[in-house]
Amino acid sequence: MSEILLRKLQNYLGFSEIERKAVLSLPSQTITLPARQGLEEDTGGDGDVYVIEDGFACRYRMLSDGRRQILCYLVPGDVIDLRRFITGAPPPPAVSMSQLRMRAIPSSAVLGMIERMPRLMRALWWSTIVDESIVQEWLVSLGQRTALERISHLFCELLVRLKAVGMAEQDSFRLPVTQAELADTLGLSTVHVNRTLQELRRMDQITLQNGIVTVTSFEKLQALALFSPAYLQMRAATPPPLRPASA
């Protein structure tokens, strides 16, 4: 297993050398798939656990008349299908939003590890709790925040999440997401997402080119978005970048 999972889990708990080794030596197989492809085809109910290494994906729900709501983003470091692995309940459908690289870890290996190392189990649980908190925070955004606040909030959240796994620079990160997908994420129309992005640029809050978001001042954006990172439940400091966000 690559380092990214360890980075992710270390946001929640500190680990001993032995625990770190256990994570890094999990057997895994790399899976790559192109943008806009359903994840189920490649991650079918075989019970493996997947960790995103690079690229974005999302879960979504469609209404019968074609409206779509994106339920969560799956970004590098995220562990997916943990729930299915534990409860057997299938999660909502997911698609890649960009080219995606992930690792499949046999569930038996995960099971073995968490049985021997309760702190790792706790960290994995913790990550599922945070995933829930994120959905709740999105509910707050859709229910209460204006378009400007919603976009700003999403950017703040992604910057923090991606920095936590070394996939963002100090003030910028790669966002391989289309404006139409942002619209389905935020409950807005494509046109209005575009307008609002323009406005954020005009306000000199962000820069967005070639899929790279750069934040002028995180503090200002955070204030604008009414963002407070507590719901992400991370320990204070974030580790140094794993590699350039432009990768």
Place this chain on the structure above:
Amino acid sequence: MSEILLRKLQNYLGFSEIERKAVLSLPSQTITLPARQGLEEDTGGDGDVYVIEDGFACRYRMLSDGRRQILCYLVPGDVIDLRRFITGAPPPPAVSMSQLRMRAIPSSAVLGMIERMPRLMRALWWSTIVDESIVQEWLVSLGQRTALERISHLFCELLVRLKAVGMAEQDSFRLPVTQAELADTLGLSTVHVNRTLQELRRMDQITLQNGIVTVTSFEKLQALALFSPAYLQMRAATPPPLRPASA
């Protein structure tokens, strides 16, 4: 423990006589509190697990400028603080919306039970998964559904959930919730909630008096709301009423 928890869990799995007995003989203590009171004061971090017996409560999040989003309803049969009990992470604040009666079950008793009876553990887990699915479905509502659809959807959901624990009649249930609270639930203004309720009445879809919602035709309301109960993951049939919904 009263029968309501058993009713709730039986929506997910069938149980043996022994398992049923185990649930019913859980030690518990009744807690009553008035409307609009924070639950934390009475259910502080003592690690107990609580089951709502009668009345509604909700979890919510406030923004710094006073906007409030209700994150979920806690209704009869719901098990709360299960997550905290497992992970130690404190959930968002909660308040009672009506007079509330619940049972506190010592966590040790719950632990003992689920260790001996894996099917009960599975059912409890299942209920937490469903709680998550509900939040996701609310996200779909706030992101994609119109005001009319949102209210209709909420009513459909509550009817199904409450019927599942015997707290609703065939087509009606008690909704001890103010229009302002509905507004904070659905991301609408109080005025618009009122307008929309009027419209539902004018359309002859519902009746709402004295806090009792009566649905004219569940099928029609369901179609209007784009409601499909799959996300509630209940086994087909619902049991007969526990007692009148007007209680």
Place this chain on the structure above:
DNA sequence: CCCGTAAATCAACATGGGTTAATCTCGGCC
């Protein structure tokens, strides 16, 4: 270098839902 397509942008107009501020209803209480 040209084409074709997806994504972004823009303009013009429409509307669902927000805001404000009265007014009304009704149960509880003295």
Place this chain on the structure above:
DNA sequence: GGCCGAGATTAACCCATGTTGATTTACGGG
């Protein structure tokens, strides 16, 4: 029986966001 406060209801007006449809830009493939 009148007062009071909470909640429900209305009306009038406004604006944030949606819709439609055209245009431009970016970019991979031939």
